[in-house]
Amino acid sequence: MKLSHLFPPTLFEEPQEAEVVSHKLMIRAGLIRMLASGIYSFLPLGKRVLDKVSKIIKEEMDDIGGQDLLMPALHPAELWQETGRWQDYGPDMFKLKDRKGRDFGLGPTHEEIITHLVRNEVRSYRQLPLMLYQIQVKFRDEPRPRFGILRGREFIMKDAYSFDLDKEGLDENYEKAYQAYCRIFARCGLDFVACEAESGLIGGDASHEFMVLASNGEDRVVGCDSCGYAANLEKAEVGTKCEMRNAKCGMRNLELLPTPGMKTVGEVSGFLKVSPSNLVKTLIYEVEGKVVAALIKGDQEINESKLAKACQGKKPTLASPETIKEVTGAPVGFAGPIGLSNIRIIADNSLRSGDNFVVGANKEDTHYINANVERDFKVDLFCDLKVARDGDPCPRCEGSLKISPAIELGHVFKLGTKYSEKMKATYKDEKGEDKPIIMGCYGIGVTRIIAAVIEVSHDHNGIIWPAQIAPYQVHIICVNTADSFQSELAFQIYKELKEEGFEVLIDDRDERPGRKFKDADLIGIPVQVTIGKKSVSGQIELTLRKTGEKLFWPKENLVSKIREMLTVT
């Protein structure tokens, strides 16, 4: 490809609308352009990278027995209504009516569609297992689309779905997908972390997220350096320190103190001059109509996923001020565990090893000090309830946890029968009995991979592509196009390299040399071949974009040297 023909030209200026480095570089190098908030066109260089990433994914999915198909983007509402997600997905799903007034959604994911497809075709246990996948456009009306293609409203996903006879089959397919994902991200040149995750709206039993640590990432990986434990923030367990409670010798007498107008942790701890970690927050939740109190130290946050788990997986919602008043007898801000009758009390593990807490007194403008578990109030269940923080104990070893920003690239879920039961996707087993199909689902943000690679592989001059997904492999810079020797030699090498199967970009523009070198670094092709004055010697200058390392190599042996250079990028 001649750079003089390539659409569009590179940009020298930093684009104002871009906040993160990948977004800036993708615009400057001409990979993408925004059409509307969160909606992007992939321009020729960007499309080439997209094709390469897609090809890697396809090869690895085919390798684990995946069958490639293509489902529609327009989904009839009826199928989403069967699972209740027509409502549950809320405004994140784009919805529309066709000319006859029928409701459709633009697919943000395809569980309903694939389950419908499979329930119509699979009759017998002989037809399972199955692994079906597609690389296809998805639509999600994100409340805050940003960071270019990192969080877009129209994007390309690879979504795969497995269908099995039993849990063992699912485990096997899940493991295969997990391994395929490891190979895919590695082939894209990414260092990734596979972390334990909650399954969210997709639902199901177990799941892992594939994350790339990146300073601009919107997600958080909680990891332990000692044992390799990794989870996302929602899922991350926190270990319990094995400090013994100081028996009862340290307990002081319970006292009721006036705390006029002091409602928040900050206000109460300031007023009483105690550390927030000495306060216990009592949060009143409703779980399917029943009231539950959740206790946590004042310096920590409740992880509602963990609370849900403690409530048999039922989703807790914070109680209304009216309910709090009714249950505790006090307005919001003064709830406490002492004297709360007929309410289940769940407390974070950290409350086990502490005493003489400040708690609300269930009375306006009043708190207790020196409250102690067991002596003053009962806890029905101790468990891990809090959001993990930097330095918290690891749940698996003696190490401590570290929280790092990350970009989520892929997610694998064990769905189990969540969809197959609701949508009656069954098979007949060997005895002729109907059984629900056991499902898994496996997603990769294909377009997001591209931005993630740039986030972790760039320098102040531009992108540094891993060879496997670079839009071209070799970038020939003809320093002075007006010089016929240089121009002829450049095109001769261009032709030879193309004949050898390399993908080659040639800068044949009538531009200043400085601009050409800057653009080569910006676009970030792994190997640069510079044809200039010195090339008359027959020694050609080769530059490895990644390291900036330069060397001169005889013109006759360029092919093997370039091939070698490409293997190390």
Next chain:
Amino acid sequence: MKLSHLFPPTLFEEPQEAEVVSHKLMIRAGLIRMLASGIYSFLPLGKRVLDKVSKIIKEEMDDIGGQDLLMPALHPAELWQETGRWQDYGPDMFKLKDRKGRDFGLGPTHEEIITHLVRNEVRSYRQLPLMLYQIQVKFRDEPRPRFGILRGREFIMKDAYSFDLDKEGLDENYEKAYQAYCRIFARCGLDFVACEAESGLIGGDASHEFMVLASNGEDRVVGCDSCGYAANLEKAEVGTKCEMRNAKCGMRNLELLPTPGMKTVGEVSGFLKVSPSNLVKTLIYEVEGKVVAALIKGDQEINESKLAKACQGKKPTLASPETIKEVTGAPVGFAGPIGLSNIRIIADNSLRSGDNFVVGANKEDTHYINANVERDFKVDLFCDLKVARDGDPCPRCEGSLKISPAIELGHVFKLGTKYSEKMKATYKDEKGEDKPIIMGCYGIGVTRIIAAVIEVSHDHNGIIWPAQIAPYQVHIICVNTADSFQSELAFQIYKELKEEGFEVLIDDRDERPGRKFKDADLIGIPVQVTIGKKSVSGQIELTLRKTGEKLFWPKENLVSKIREMLTVT
């Protein structure tokens, strides 16, 4: 691929919902499934064909200097409002609002989007010409989706757009695209006709449609066997027979006759006992506020595109009964050219060579007989106004026209400045003056190609794939899977052929041989390899799906023989 794993299984029964053969076979062979009216999933076999067709298109578009990109499906209304097509496209465009209430359309085509993209990037004449294309999903809310993927609401299109400095550049890009299209359809194994066409809603100066003659086609090709002239029905010109009018010797006297309640051609010709071809219909149109009368023989139909051309390209609409009454003095059904003053009269060429016509008398329940052009009424313009019919004279030679049903697969347009002027897509020429970019656009119905191939390449047993786009190249039938000799030999050949680079499907199912042979013919892979009892001889049975021709070939030399067989399909 093992047929035992392939999703979904083939169907023996004719699907009830399918009307045309391609739709039936695509469902039975497991290529597609309907999700909603006009919305289909491509299943693994169908997806493979789609990929092959896409690859051919990509290669040919790259070969003419096309640059592959990917634009979004969600289009902000503002861009379509700039060209007026937000209204003009009407209910054929799916429309929706995002969570913030902004209007979006699902792209039925991408002229607005690409013009917007290019106007933001192209500044100078040095950046042109450009040919940009994508293979992407399109949405059109067809009033009558039918025939499977032949007329769908969500489908894959290749759309290309050229951008040039001047008309000569456009002509060159148009010709390149035209030639690329010829190669694409030929490589897909299709006999096609490139016919002259009107440009419709897309707009522009010149256009050709690429059609495949097929009995189930919804389009019509008008062609001349003698000279090769071909056009679609809307565009097709009709020649004028060189009969001299019989001077004035045959003219009879004009007479006014009562025709009570006789309004239609059928009623009047029956009542007066004259042939419909002896009647002249007078149709009153409005063209931008002016009234025009169009005359045509009673047995022919007005082609409104031709009338529009006769009106400087302005769109004519049939006048209301009130206007007709006002202009002619008579109710609908009695309009005629005699005495129509201050109205432009346009007549079809066929009225030149005829006399003694029956015409309306502009008076209720009354017609004239023996009306003659010039003597009794004036015609402002004679031109070709009628819809072509079988047997009409060819406009280019002495031959006659034949009308054949056809499927439209591609369409190339010279857009000129239609979009670039409205959207201010300009470049600075060498003198620094702003000039509108000259555009062309070039579409192919990628998914439709697949159905078209099946429409013209099948027999009563199933599909007959051309080798270039067949989902697999070789179909191995292991007649009795329980026989270990057969099974081992079949898998040995499967492995060998795959290693040689063939794409191979193997029927390893525990099914009756009859079912296996039927499925092989249904799926339609070009070369069938049968492993049965006779294979112990070392001679392997090969069948060419296209002809049914069978031959036995030594096991050791299968590769070269199969390669040869694939070149003739």
